[in-house]
Amino acid sequence: MDQTESPGQAEKILEREGKHIDAFVAERRGRPASPAEAIAAVEDVFNLRRRYFGATGEHFGLLELEGIRLIDALDERLLRGIRELLKAFVEAHPRRIPDLKLLGMLADKMAAGSRPMPQYPIAFMVLFTIRSHFERFQEIVTAKPDEVPELEHALVHHLLGVADRYVQTRERPVMRHFSDVAREYSVVSRLKCPCGEEKYEVKTQSLCQRSDGSPYDRLDLQCRACGARRSIAFDLPHFKDMYQV
Ligand SMILES: [Zn+2]
Numbered sequence: 001m002d003q004t005e006s007p008g009q010a011e012k013i014l015e016r017e018g019k020h021i022d023a024f025v026a027e028r029r030g031r032p033a034s035p036a037e038a039i040a041a042v043e044d045v046f047n048l049r050r051r052y053f054g055a056t057g058e059h060f061g062l063l064e065l066e067g068i069r070l071i072d073a074l075d076e077r078l079l080r081g082i083r084e085l086l087k088a089f090v091e092a093h094p095r096r097i098p099d100l101k102l103l104g105m106l107a108d109k110m111a112a113g114s115r116p117m118p119q120y121p122i123a124f125m126v127l128f129t130i131r132s133h134f135e136r137f138q139e140i141v142t143a144k145p146d147e148v149p150e151l152e153h154a155l156v157h158h159l160l161g162v163a164d165r166y167v168q169t170r171e172r173p174v175m176r177h178f179s180d181v182a183r184e185y186s187v188v189s190r191l192k193c194p195c196g197e198e199k200y201e202v203k204t205q206s207l208c209q210r211s212d213g214s215p216y217d218r219l220d221l222q223c224r225a226c227g228a229r230r231s232i233a234f235d236l237p238h239f240k241d242m243y244q245v
Pocket of ligand 1: 193194195196197223224225226227228
């Protein structure tokens with residue numbers, strides 16, 4: 001089972017980079033005084049991605065299991081940080097509700113420019129969406145220069161909605177379990193065989209139990225090109241949700 005190729009190193013990077021994200025967010029949280037400043041703060045947090053991609057790439061292949069797991073974990077941390085920043089801003093300005101017509105228009109225009117999100121998205125998909133929304137937003141404000149402050153206000157609420165939907169899939173009972181399962185397939189679909197083949201085939205998936213009773217999924221994979229086999233374990237910490245509904 002090649003679940004932990006270099007556990008010590010991966011954990012060190014996760015801890016260090018995770019702390020960096022959290023500290024960065026904590027320092028900026030509550031500071032933005034306007035929607036424009038809140039958007040700028042989100043972009044600053046977003047740019048931390050470069051740093052942990054660099055740190056991860058020094059030790060792990062970005063298409064190898066440890067690299068994928070590490071980036072996914074840090075992407076989730078980043079996305080939660082973005083949500084926290086936006087939430088703090090919106091809660092500090094409770095009387096400022098955005099114009100709903102404008103918010104609807106913005107959501108429609110944003111959706112037109114991006115792919116629909118799967119039911120249980122992985123954090124990087126949501127981050128791509130946020131990135132593409134920033135780009136779309138630039139086009140929209142260029143066409144409507146008089147409405148920039150109102151549009152920025154609507155964007156903050158729109159982005160908070162995007163981040164909130166993701167966090168719900170990771171925290172709500174049952175949803176969080178299905179989200180864990182969706183992520184297994186996402187990890188496998190990005191995994192590359194050392195022979196150069198882009199994709200593994202999932203031969204079997206089995207629900208297993210460790211000696212302490214904790215459940216995990218075991219995926220047995222085979223490379224279509226060279227025939228190499230490998231097995232990956234995915235923890236299912238929320239499996240018990242399935243029996244509590
Ligand atoms: Zn291969």
